[in-house]
Every structure is written in C-alpha cells, then in structure tokens.
Amino acid sequence: MTDGATPAASGPGYLPGTDMPRFIRDMMAFVGLGDDDLAAIRRSAPVVLRHEQRLTATLYDHFLTFARSAKFFLREDGEVDAARLERRKHSLGRWLRESAEAALTHEFSYYLLSVGLAHGHRSQATGAIPPHLMIGAMSLAQTALAGVFESELSHEDAAAAAVAWNKLLLVQLSVLMLAYLPPRPVL
Numbered sequence: 001m002t003d004g005a006t007p008a009a010s011g012p013g014y015l016p017g018t019d020m021p022r023f024i025r026d027m028m029a030f031v032g033l034g035d036d037d038l039a040a041i042r043r044s045a046p047v048v049l050r051h052e053q054r055l056t057a058t059l060y061d062h063f064l065t066f067a068r069s070a071k072f073f074l075r076e077d078g079e080v081d082a083a084r085l086e087r088r089k090h091s092l093g094r095w096l097r098e099s100a101e102a103a104l105t106h107e108f109s110y111y112l113l114s115v116g117l118a119h120g121h122r123s124q125a126t127g128a129i130p131p132h133l134m135i136g137a138m139s140l141a142q143t144a145l146a147g148v149f150e151s152e153l154s155h156e157d158a159a160a161a162a163v164a165w166n167k168l169l170l171v172q173l174s175v176l177m178l179a180y181l182p183p184r185p186v187l
C-alpha cells in the first residue's frame, strides 16, 4: 500500500457457497459498489426494463454468430432451437430485471450461484459453457447497457449508471465464476 493505510485484519477464510451474502458484500466492498451506485442502478431501472427485449436479443444474436457459443442453442439437426432460445431470453430477462432492482438479498445471492451452476455444471452433451464465454458475455452486457444509457439518459446520469452497472456486473461475474473453481476458502 502506498498511502500508509493498513489493511483491515482478515478473519478466517470461509467457503463462498456457505455464505453467499457475505461473499457478495465482500466483493461489493472490494470494487467500491456503494449506496450511490445502487441508487444509480435503481434510477436506471425503468430505461433498462423498457429495453429488456432489445438487450436480451442483442446478447443472444451475438451468441448465435459464433460457432463456439451458438452450439449451445442448436438442435441435433444443426438448426437453431427457437423454443430453447426463447426460454433462454426469458431467463436472461429475469436476471436483468432482478439486477436492475439491485436488491442484493440472501435469495438473490443464491439465485446467482444457481445461475453459475446452470452454466458451469451442465450434464448435456454440449457440456459446460466455457468460463471465457461467461466473461465475454458480461462485457457484451456492459457494452449494450452503456449504449442504452447513452441514448436515453443525460450525459451525467448515463456515466453514473454505466459505472455502477459495471461494478455490479463484475461482482455478479465473481459469483458465476465460483461454479468453475474448486470450492476453497476465501478471505
């Protein structure tokens, strides 16, 4: 540390899956996701919800343009499984809506863990969604949201919303990544 501050003493490690609210709180503190950010996310919620379908379609259209991500949405005959895609868009819409509420509750923290497991522990023939695609998907979500904020909000509100969502999405990503790592205590 360069400013002479002493880091707070850490307690014994804990397994994130045994206390997801704590893991999320710790990550929020680490990225500096504070009350102002949560307020900016909630203020942006009406705009996000108005564009929910466009945002989810943007992500899935993108997934379909790359063989490495499209393969999770194809039928055995190689055609896009439209019904499955619609279900996936619906799931992504729910995630977006709940994220926009920024209610980082006990229930939401375990919901996020289950979303991670749904990607990282799949038993289907196509296997797990690779972790680098999950990371890339968060980047796509950040870009799509920033575009919506820029077109709908004042410059100042758009910047605040983009900064706050970036923090929130990467806290979420740290939860999704737990599904890809062997369980081990964190500090």
Ligand code: HEM
Pocket (backbone or CB within 6 Å): 063, 068, 069, 070, 072, 073, 088, 091, 092, 095, 114, 115, 118, 119, 122, 124, 129, 133, 134, 137, 138, 141
């Ligand atoms: C920003 C990152 C992502 C988020 C927030 C997200 C969100 C979700 C949610 C909420 C579900 C429903 C989970 C459940 O039923 O419990 C889901 C399922 C699924 N997602 Fe994603 N997703 C992401 C990235 C991806 C990527 C990159 C792919 C593939 C390229 C993908 C493919 C799938 C598939 C195949 C399922 C169905 C899982 C199963 O039940 O087999 N997702 N996603």
